[in-house]
Structures are given as C-alpha cells and as structure tokens.
Amino acid sequence: MTAADGPSPGAVHVRARGWGWRHAGRRAFAARHLDLDLRPGERVLLLGASGAGKSTVLHGLAGLLGSHDEGEQEGELLLDGARPADARGRAGLVLQDPETQVVLARVGDEVAFAAENLAVPREEIWRRVGRALDDVGLDLPLDHPTTALSGGQKQRLALASVLAMEPGLLLLDEPTANLDPDGVLEVRDAVVRVLERTGATLVVVEHRVAVWADVVDRVIVLDAAGGILADGPPGTVLVQEGTRARLAAAGVWVPGRQPDVRGPFPSAQDPAGEPLLSARALAVARTRRGPVAVDDLDVQVRSGEALSITGPNGAGKSTAALTLGGLLRPRAGHLEASPTLAGTAGGDPFRWRSAQLVQRIGTVFQEPEHQFLTATVADELAFGPRQAGTADPTRIGTVAERLRLTHLLQANPFTLSGGEKRRLSVATMLATAPRVLILDEPTFGQDALTWAELVTLLRELIRDGVAVLSVTHDADFIAALGGATLHISGGAGRLVSR
Template identity: 85%
Template sequence: MTPVPAPSPGAASVSARGWGWRHAGRRAFAARHLDLEIRPGERVLLLGASGAGKSTVLHGLAGLLGSQDEGEQEGELLLDGVRPADARGRAGLVLQDPETQVVLARVGDEVAFAAENLAVPREQIWQRVHRALDDVGLDLPLDHPTGALSGGQKQRLALAAVLAMEPGLLLLDEPTANLDPDGVLEVRDAVVRVLDRTGATLVVVEHRVAVWADVVDRVIVLDAAGGVLADGAPGVVLVQEGTRARLADAGVWIPGRQPFVGGPVPDGGGDVLLSAQALAVARTKRGPAAVEDLAVDVRAGQALSITGPNGAGKSTAALTLGCLLRPRAGRLDALPGLAGAAGSDPFRWRSPQLVQRIGTVFQEPEHQFLTPSVAEELEFGPRRVGGTADPRRTGELAERLRLTHLLRANPFTLSGGEKRRLSVATMLATAPRILILDEPTFGQDALTWAELVTLLRELIDAGVAVVSVTHDADFIAALGGATLHVSGGAGRLVAS
C-alpha cells in the first residue's frame, strides 16, 4: 500500500452523524443512519451494492443536496465542521455521468471554469489547466470542442476540471467506468499524483475495487439497508474470509472472486440480420469520419462486442449500426430476417418499425428517459408501438433487473447502476431482434452484473443479436460471440 503523506493544511475533514437523505417523491431513503469520521488526508474507497446510496453521500458532501423541494434530510453531514453548502470550493466532485458536468464549448475553458469561479489568479489558472490535462492524459488543444469528445474523454475532462480546483476534498464517482484499460490506470495514477502533491482527502466510489485497493488506506462499505456494513484497512476488509463472504453476499465486487453466471456461454450464431459494408461513420455531418471501411455482420443469436481505446469511434459505430446516425459512406442493409415488410433500408423505417427491430441503449441513460416514473418508462415503448403495454412483460423485466421496488420513482433520482438497468429494460420491453448496448455494465454491483449477463445470455439463446460497446473483459468472455476492435479509424473483426 502506498504510504499516505501528512495532510496539508488544506486537507478537509468529514463527519456524519445519523445522516440520511430521501429524494422528493420517494418513500425510501437513498442513504440513512450514516455515522463516520474521515480525517484530513485520508484516502477512502466507498463501496456498496447498487442503490446503497454511495452517490448520494458524495452529492451531500459536495453541497448539492439540502433544498426542501429536492428532498428530506435527517441527521448531520459536515465538511470541516460546517454544512457542505457553506464550504464553497472545499470539495470537488466528478459526477458519475461526465456528460452532465461539461459546461463550456472548449476544453481549456472547461478546465479553467471552476478555478476562475474560485478567484484563482489568472496566471495560476492556466498553469493548473495544463498540469491537470497532462495529469489525466488528455492530449488535446485547449480550443478543441468539448462536443466532439467521446464519453471516456469527457470523463478525463471532468476530472481535469476538478483537479485544477485543487480542492481539500476530492470526490470521485465511478471515475474509470467508461475508460479503456490503459486509461483506467492513467486516471488512477493521475489522482494519486495530485494527492501526493496536495495532501487532499479522497473519497472514491468505484466498482473496480482492485484498481484502487492499493492506493487507499481505508475501505468503507455501505449497507443497502442503511449505515455502514464494514470499515477498515483494505488488507482487513477485502482479505479476511469472513468479511469477504459478507460483502460478496451484499453484491460488492471482491478482488479474486467472480460472480456466478448460470448456463453455458452462448455458442454459434444464426442468419445475418444487419450487414455493414465499407461503412464510414461520423458523429456530425461536417466532422471527420470516426471509423472508415467498417465491414461487419450482425447475426441472430450471437453477441458482438465492440472494443477499442477511448475516442476511437466505438459509440459512433454503435449508433450507426442502431440506425440513429446515417453513415458517411458505404452500405448498411437489413436482411429479410430483420426487415420483413419494412424494407432493406433501415433509415427509411418509421420509429415504431425501428424500435421493434433494433433497440439502442445510450452511454448516458438519462438521454432516453421520457416519463416521470419507472413504471411509465417501461410502458412507454410498447404503448408507442402497439397502443398497450403487457403488464406481465414489464413486470418480469422489472423483477429480473431489480427495479420492482422503484416503479413509482422518478428515473432521474435513481442511482447510476439503477438508471443503466432501467435503460436496458425499456429497450427490452419492445422485444427487438437486435439490442445495442453502450457500456451496459456501468455502475453494476456483482449481483446485478451477473443477473444482467444471465438475461442477455437468455436473449442470445432465443435468437436476439446483442451488440455491446464495452471495456469489460469479463462481460465479453461471459457473452462469447465475436469481437470488433475499433482503433486508428478502422474496425477489425478479431475473434469469433
């Protein structure tokens, strides 16, 4: 374990006494009965099952909760002995969804924005901007448009903006979730460098436990029922067999322990449903092509995993295969087993025709939520297609993906993992022949990961084609099928 430096005068302390928060319109508290003390300069890994309240705790420490219109608070949560809302600039938070954190149009301005608001002298701001961008490995011009960044690049940008603040408390919510394997280590090492330099306190929420276990000095595990399930040094909490078993039962990812997935890995594949030939894909009409000369067949009853470094064009390729972006060049044809009477050109299909054939789950789940409750969200697609929703179908999906207790909740108040599962369920509700998923395992604990994999295996066995943009090697191995590696502006089928 890396030795923890002596805390700097700027390092922040955290105190919680019986603290809890309930979102407006929700019966259950998102977090409750929390009692803990975090000393200045400590590095804490905050774990817990999906929906245990980890993100809520970070939002509370960042001063983003507290309005009576937004919810109800009980107990006390303090930062340096005062309410977090009164400690402006002391905490810097990287949100679970970096898309919601990007404000300005250019990379340099975005990184400088928070430091400017804290009245950091101008000459220091740009020194911090360059250093933060170097720290996170985002090698782009300062005038590069933020709208042209991939999801992983936006994650690095959001982290750089917070690092440039040099806060006394650094709060990171799934900071490596959408990063390629090299990027995961780069970002973790960037955080460690900043902590070594500033002595700041760290609280990081992450399902990649093994990545952070050697660079933190404390692990706190939240109980889904409220309070703290475990608290101690990583060598105790993550190593002692009795504790490991208890955490595994709660859904916490334990290094060296893989969740059980029932049934064999799907094998083979059926008829071609969608065929791409010499495809060039681009995010915008005028921008450069992200991937060129892409040739791939999407087959019934087969998984296709799209991999590659951040910014390579994986999501753009997936959106094109999902017929939500028109290709710059080449052909994308629907074969009879998919097209039916709708015709071979999927870009001529009407929305109800498309959603029954190809369902796409975006990288940012919030981008596809349209209603005020989980139940209505599950019913929306079937109602648009056929006028009614089958309550047995939506009920089964809610139960399989652990959403039954959230049916009345507003989708935007769910945890990141719950939002991801809901976005998958909404697409499955219309029973498409092809399901396209962008980072499907984002925010999942070990139990919900296994349930999602099991459900997707069953769909593949039933003849559905599952296309996934993912960095999750375990997920790829669990689904089998083919892998399309996208890199350097080209796509290459590397395994089947």
Template identity: 70%
Template sequence: MSAANPVAVAARDWGWRHAGRKAQAVAGVSFDISPGERVLLLGASGAGKSTLQHALAGVLGEDTGGTETGTLRLDGAHPQAARGRAGLLLQDPDSQIVLSRVGDEVAFGAENLGVPRAEIWERVHAALDDVGLRVPLGHPTAALSGGQKQRLALASILAMAPGLLLLDEPTANLDPDGVLEIRDSVERVLDRTGATLIVVEHRVAAWAQLVDRVIVLDAGGGLLADGPPQEVLTAERTRSRLAEAGVWLPGAAVDVPPPLPALRSAEDLLTADGLEVARTPRGPAVLTGVDLTLKAGDALGITGPNGAGKSTLALTLGGLLRPRGGQLSASPALAREAGSTPSKWKSAQLVTRIGTVFQEPEHQFLTGSVRDELAFGPLRAGRSESEVRDTVEELAHRLKLSGLLQANPFTLSGGEKRRLSVATMLATSPDILLLDEPTFGQDANTWRELVSLLARQRRDAGCAVVSVTHDREFTEALGGRILQVQEGCARLQPAGPAAGAAA
C-alpha cells in the same frame, strides 16, 4: 498546482430520502474521515454511494426537496455552507460539461473560485496533463468521446484544487490503460495537494493500493464494513458478507452464467460493407472499412481505446447516425417492409427492430416514473395492456427495480439508471440490441443478472446483442465475437473462452 487545505468529514446517523420516495436512499451512516485520508466507498448498486457524495458536495439539502436526517459536516459546517471545498466528479460527465472548448471548460471552476488568471492556465495545463487528455485547448467538447469527456470532467475538478475530492466511478467508461492512467493521475494530485479523497468504484482492484481505508455502505442502512483495505477486502469474516452484497472483491472468481447452446441456421439481419462512420454529418470519418454481418442470436463486443470510434459505430449501426461512406443494409427479415436503410427509419419502426442503449442513460428517459418508462416502448409497439404489465413486472423483478416503479428515473443511482435503460429496450423485444457500456455501475450480483438476461434474450428470442464495452469478463460471458477498433480500422476475432460455446 497549489496545495489544498484538506477537509475533515463527519457523519452522525446521517440519512437522506429523495422527494416522492418512501424508502431512504441512505440511512443511519456514521463515520469520521481525517483531513488528507483516502477512502474507497463501496456498496451494492443502489446502496446510496452517489447520494452520499452528492450530499458531501453540497448539492443536497432541505431546499432540494428531500428529507435529511442526522448530521453531515465538512470541517464542522453543513456541506451547503462549505460549497467550493469539495469537487465532485459525476457518473455522467456530460451533465457537468458546460462550455464548448476544452480549455475554457477546465478553467471554468477555477475562475469561479477567483483564482488569479495566470495561475488558472497553469492549473489547466497541469490538469489536462494529469488525466492524459492530449487535445488542443480550443478543441470542441462536443467532439470528444465518452471516455475523453470523463477525463475532461476530472481535469476540471482537479484544476479547482479542492480540499475534498469526490470521484463517482471515475474510470467506468475508460479502456484498461486509461483506468491505470487516471488512478495514477489522482495519486499524483493527492501527493501534491494533500486533499482528502472519497472515491466510488465497483471494481476495486485498481484503487485498493491507493487508499488508506474502505467504507462499505449497507443497502439496509448503516455500514457493512469500515477499516484498512487489507482487513476489509481480505479478511474471511468480511469477504463473505461483502460478496453476498455484490461487492467486487479483488482475486475473487467471476461467477458467470453457463454457456448457451450453439445457434444454428440464424437469419442475416444487418450487413456493413466498407462502412465509414463519423461523429457529425460533415465531420471526418473516425472509422473506415468496416465489414460485418449480424445474424439473429449473435453476440458482438466492440472494444478498443477511448476515442477510437466505438460509440459512433454503434450509433451508425443503430440507424441513429448516417454512414459517412460504404453501405449499411438491413435484410428483409429485419426491415419488414420498412426499407433497407436503418437511418431512414422512423422511431416507431426502429423501436421493434433495433434498440439502442446510450452511454448516458439519462439521454433516453422520457417519462416521470420507472413503471411508465418500462411501459413506454411496448405501448408504442402496440402491445396489449396485459402484455405490457407482464413485461414491466418481469423486467423490474429481474433487474431489481420492483421497489422503484413509482420513482422518477432521474433520481435513481447510476447503476439503477443503467439497468433501467437496458430494460426499456428489452421491453420492446428488438431484433438487435445495441448497448454502450452496459455494465457501468453494476455490482457483482446485478452484473450476473444482466449477463444472464441478455444471454436468454439471444437464445430464446434470437436477439443479436452488440455491446460497446471495456468489460472483458462481460464479453467472455456473453460469448460471440469481438470487433477490435483501433487506429481507424476494425478487426473481428473470437470473444474469448466462452465464445465457442455461446456463438
């Protein structure tokens, strides 16, 4: 892959306010990044990390409806005048995949930059190898798992050989081995091309050894810290400030809510017997022989490598995909005269029985404001206006969304979108809550609040919480059982140290 021309970045009292928002997403940010420097960008959820990266990629400007203050420059030019110099990996890989075949998708950006055809396909093969996506070039992009799509999106950026590589939570939906593989692939590309790097990650341990510098955005404006990793992440004078802001610090103990008392005499809700699941109605089964009973108040973590079928299983349990084979039956306590087959239920019947939070939050937003989004489900379930108002206010307060009730859901940060998507399902008080990567984009503070809220939902409402996740601390904190998915089969086991206390 060709060497890049590394980009210099300069910010002077820079800020951005989204259209229709009173508060600025970012304010008063100043720094200089030298060509070829490798930077880890940190901050609390909602501090403006993604907004800053979008601006650097040239997709924000006065013509996009927001308001810019100060200056932001790439090699002395406004980012909109330097498009093509920066490559941005978005938090939601689906939003930047445009073609139907893997090879064409990776080649697309390089083609638009006018790279010679022979070199394009050299770059395609190198990029796919770098990210560990080992599928044929003609493989359908729609048939990839969420983690595989994340690898594909990164490969598409790498094939463009940008001078500035902007990575927004590049490993959020990857299994532990995939996290290390992607980090190592990024390092190889940087060593080969010399590109400048700005990477956003909430879990910093995997990236601390790769970067030269850590910049921490302050949610109130400006910078909370800026310096070498060993100073910013280990110095006592800064660690306490970062911990208070919710930054995940290497070596810090995970503060989890206390374990719940055991639940007794819980009713059966949903039973899988020899269940087979597939991503498409006529596609091959990706998982077979799943035997499982969910009871009221259960916690179940579905874990395993990317592409193993975890999300497909969750969508099938949620009634959104038909089983490929075997049986999936709702008990009378869950069905409540809707019939025993969840895939035949209407959406109005699903909303109070099984609530599903998709891996990509944007896929379930239906309204133009956070307030309306939170109210949509309860209103459809027939709740009174006062009940809906109380529910909206409580969830918004618990999940730090109160100041965003008038905001458009699509303008939120990745972590805020994730919390909103969870809150919209909690608002309808379903018997079963299915969550795909629920802790994506969360800082340490919002992570703890989310765990506490879900634990209370289990205890107080008897809600069964099923989570597709690579977050080991989350499954241990919530307790219950683990369904380990691998090589086409699934095996139940305890969740870990907290399992006995919370099950």
C-alpha cells in the same frame, strides 16, 4: 463540480452523525444512519450494492443536497465543522455521468471554469489547466470542442476540471467506468499524483475494487438497509474470509471472486445465425459534416450471437454502434437489414420510422438520462411498447423483476442511482422485444449481483436468437457472453474473433 468562495487551504476533515437523505417523492431514504469520521488527508474507497446510497453521500459532501424542495435530510454532515453548503470550494466532485458536468464549449475553458470561480490568479489558472490535462492524459488542443468528445474523454475532462481546483476534498463517483484499460490506470495514477502533491482527502466510489485497493487507506462499505456494513484497512476488509463473504453477498466486487452467472454459455461450436445487419465499406461520423470516425468497416450482426466492440476512448465505437442501430446516417458505404429483420420496413434502418425501429433494433445509450421520457419507472418501461403497439404487461413485469427494478416502479427515473438508471435503460429496450439489442457500456455502475443478472438475461436472449451488440471495456463481460469481437482503433475496425 463544486466551486465557491476561495481556494482550499488544506485537507478536509469529514464528519457524519446519523446522516441520511431521502429524495422528494421517494418513500425510502437513499442513504441513512451514516456515522463517519474521515481524517484530513485520508484516502477512502466507498463501496456498496447498486442503490446503497454511495452517490448520494458524495452529493451530500459536495453540498449539492439540502433544499427542502429536493428532499429530506436527517442528522448532520460536516466539512471542517461547517455544513457542506457553507463550505463551497472545499470539495470537488466528479459526477457519475460526466455528460451532465460539461458546461462550456471548449476544453481549455471547461478545465479553467471552476478555478476561475475560486478567484485563482489568471497565470496560475492556465498553469493548472495544462497540468491537469497532462495528468489525465487528455492530449487535445485547448480550443477543441467539448461536444466532439467521446464518453471516456468527457470523463477525463470532468476529472481534469476538478483537479485544477486543487480542492481539499476530492470526491470521485465511478471515475474510470467508461475508460479503456490503459486509461483506467492512467487516471488512477493521476489522482494519486494530485493527492501526493496537495495532501487532499479522497473519497472514491468504484465498483471494481481492485483498481483502488492498493492506493487507499480505508475501505467503507455502505449497507443497503442503512449504516455501514464494513469499515477498515483494505488488508482487513478485503482479505478476511468472513468479511469477504458478507461483501460478496451484498454485491461488492470482491477481488478474486467472480459473480455467479447462470444461463447457457454460447459455445464456439454453435452454428452462426443468419446476418440481421450487414455493413460493407461503411464510413461513420457523429455529425453530417464532422470528421469520419471509422472508415471502411465490414461487419455482420448475426442472430443468436454476441458482438462486442472494443477499442480506446475516442476511437469511434459509440458512433459505429449508433450507425449500425439506424440512429446515425452512414457517411459512405452500405448498411442493410435482412428481410427477416426488416420485414415490410425496407432494408435501410436509418429510414425506418421510430415505431418500426424500436421493434427491430433497441439501442441503450451511453448516458441513460438521454432516453428517459416519463415521470415514473413504470411509465418508462411501458412507453416504448405502447408506442409500438406491442404493450405486454407480463413481459414488462418480468423484465422489471429480472433487473431488480420492481421496488422502484413509482420512482422518478432521474432520482435513481447510476446503476439503477443503467438497468432501467436496458429494461426499456428489452420491453419492446427487439431482434437486435445494442448496448453502450451496459455494465457501467453495476454491482456484482446486478452484473451477473444482466449477463444471465443477455445469455438467454442470445439463446433465443436475439443479436446482442455491446460497446464495452469490460473484459469479464466480453468473456461471459462469448461470440465475436470487433476492435476499433485508428479509424478502422477489424474482427479479431468469431
């Protein structure tokens, strides 16, 4: 979120000439040779492969880049003829990770915060707060604690906070990635309503093209090598077969084209593996004294099988996954690890030491930054195996190569793109070779090529007897892995397929 000196008087004109940015400590530029001219009020969908610099461009437009301590800039980037850093308040940015954007303790205060910094009159602020929360479908009391929100709810909150600013340039970085299918359309339509009301310029980054293709005027595709790969109306860029083929080769999710997934597809006729984790009448809660999120849950996590957890935002999916992974204490009921999984560690995963846990159950959090502990990608990949006493350089190198991280081994994890951070968080868990792998929104921020590589790798793990449990809204991902589906809604979970 950006905020500054005064309310936006109108739509912003964006201009870039030879613009580029290189993060401190990185040899390669995150974005380079960018020439852009966006008319005031234009609606633009910005595409490109994971790591092509999409988020960097948005950060530059929001005035969040420019310090010599942070990196090196070349060329010029202007909002209405001024440097973005000198035009604070003209742009509102919804970050790729909403967790990093929430600063206050209550929902109402969070949405009001930026508008207050813009000196909007008090009565107008609270009118905007109510309208923004209605727009994004976040039906919660104004004093609801922000710490009690799910990832998808935080995403809606971050968007509401920026919409209440009524900026002249609206910048959205993967705004629907953590939302359930109904929420995706609800949030997209909310953005369209705000644009119709304010006339603001829009730049939205989203890997899933079909969500935004019908509501934007222009599609711009960044080339991973620098510059622009394609630029034009959606009906031209996304329809012409020659252009579609170039975009698909670059990793863009082209409507009507499915990524090429390899690896064995689990057959419905394959016998189910042995239960590695068994939950009976399980009640789960995010905190020891907080409300129960899911009650009376019965489920088994089996070797050599995928289990996908689905359901609306805020239903308790992540809480259930963290409990099954031994990271949260069950509120009630029983969770037991089989002797095959537990070995000498005992049957209760919550009581395992960290070194015992990471060798048996690997958990990838919804926010990748929460599990980064070192200063380089190489050290991050080696950290878990080293702690567990199972370091295997060959395995670490193979995982890095499969998830396209080899060229980033000396980079700081916190300077990676959102998609690269997600792949690194998955790789850190794979490096320890756990028997159970728990993934929370694993396909967030992935282009079509990295999505296919991740699915292929998970299929191979399932074939080799690993249990893969995923919290996800990605229907294509669920279909590609097969297995069982646990739907959680209204405080209860039911197995809808196995």
